[in-house]
Amino acid sequence: MIRIEIEPVWRFRRDEDSASMLIMLDFLNEIRASGKITRAADETRMSYRHAWNLIEKWSDFFNAPLVERHRGRGTALTPLGEKLVWAGQRLRARLKPQLENLSQELETEINQLLPHHPSVIRVHASHGFAVSKLRELLAHETGIGVDLRYVSNQMSLASLAQDGCDLAGVHLPRGELRPRSVAAFKEWLNPNLHRVIGFVTREMGLMVKRGNPLGIGNVERLLDASIRFVNRDPDSGTRLLLDQLLAQRGVDGAHINGYGQIEFTHAAVAAYVASGMADVSFGVEAAARQFELDFVRLVTEDYVFVCRKTLLESEPMKRILAVMRSDEFNAAMSALPGYAAKDAGVIKPVQEVFRKAD
Known part of the structure; x- marks a missing residue:
């Protein structure tokens, strides 16, 4: 069997220049996760020196640093570096x-x-x-x-x-x-x-920021106009389930801030919340944990x-x-997280x- 993998590539270009700049967002994400350029270099199979050369090259392109060193605390991304990484994640x-x-x-x-x-x-x-x-x-x-x-x-x-x-x-x-x-x-x-062939159960619920700072524990809280929501696409089963939950609780989706803002996968809405562009979304627990979010369980699905x-x-x-x-x-x-084999096979x-x- 021949296997095919397709991955997106990020290239940036200035209006006045026909040449493009290739940015390795996975490399930057490893720096964000580990705080160490050495580990990011190892993960991408490049030398430490080459890694720093790339970082300096990218920073020169943007005329702004992407990475900064903190004495005794390793290396971190700048706000611009963070924005690039989260854009790639989404x-x-x-x-x-x-x-x-x-x-x-x-x-x-x-x-x-x-x-x-x-x-x-x-x-x-x-x-x-x-x-x-x-x-x-x-x-x-x-x-x-x-x-x-x-x-x-x-x-x-x-x-x-x-x-x-x-x-x-x-x-x-x-x-x-x-x-x-x-x-x-x-x-x-x-x-x-x-x-019918048994497969798994999965937990569905609200994905919120670590520590749940806004105290979001049910769908009724989504009516708070200060809470920013990001929804799934109308054709998805997850969106249908959410709409059924809202109707069951007497909540009108039209009154939810961000109800019309949509993404197309569980991971996409989780990344949206993790990047700070929304406060809460609805989906599977595994996606929430993938992006280090807290999770409020509401429904179990077969x-x-x-x-x-x-x-x-x-x-x-x-x-x-x-x-x-x-x-x-x-x-x-x-x-x-949130999954269990249930009569699988x-x-x-x-x-x-x-x-x-x-």
């Missing part, structure tokens, strides 16, 4: 699903033209940490291909019904909100044709896969189920999972 989080979809599309096209290409299982699922980890583990399996495309929660089952994929990822809230989600999905399900029962007899699908059931996958979920009838109460 962009990467925002573009990651689109870039992974594009790389997957190219992988599939290229591998189909190679001799002895493996059987491919097409997976459509919303972007998330557990799905990414599963894809990573499956990449180590020889002779099996997984064509993973990120789509909205609402579109995955529609894609399965239209033969656009073999496995459809779906997440359902537990508790009082579950009946509405089940009703929305049932039109795409046939108990005679489909089966994340499952749906497929046609005939697929379960195929050899590639049996190997995917084996990976889901493996100790390695269970350990990976245990290490992921266990096959269930539609009626058992898509019922109105849980």
Whole structure:
């Protein structure tokens, strides 16, 4: 199998100059995280001297320093350096699903033209940490291909019904909100044709700054006009879940400061809060912890896969189920904040999972 990775590159150019300046934001981020240029140089496999030469070159370009030394406290980024790093974090989080979809599309096209290409299982699922980890583990399996495309929660089952994929990822809230989600999905399900595969649970809630300085503990607090919110895109399952929570609590989203400000991934809204551009967002706990934010749990979701029962007899699908059931996958979920393997790889009838109460 040929694997393709696509990464964004940051180039800066002044109006009067046709030459561009390449800035290594990962290198600057390592300085921010560790406070040591030596460690940042080691991580990017360059000499300490070359690292300082780059820093001075970048500072000359901006006519402002990006890094400053503090006696006895190591090295830190200047406000300009911090701004560049957080801009990179937000962009990467925002573009990651689109870039992974594009790389997957190219992988599939290229591998189909190679001799002895493996059987491919097409997976459509919303972007998330557990799905990414599963894809990573499956990449180590020889002779099996997984064509993973990120789509909205609402579109995955529609894609399965239209033969656009073999496995459809779906997440359902537990508790009082579950009946509405089940009703929305049932039109795409046939108990005679489909089966459900257990996968994980994940915690959903509010991402806030360390120490929760504004005391944000529920969605009602979002009505405070001084609190800046950043939302998910209207087509995402996370946005739908938030809107259901707001309706349940009698909160009008139109009265939330920043309700119309959107980002497209869990990591993107977390990066938005971490960079100081917002005070709170809604998403998975793993994204909050990734950006060193505090987290207020509000809802637990079940994340499952749906497929046609005939697929379960195929050899590639049996190997995917084996990976889901493996100790390695269970350990990976245990290490992921807010996630837990839940009947991973266990096959269930539609009626058992898509019922109105849980």
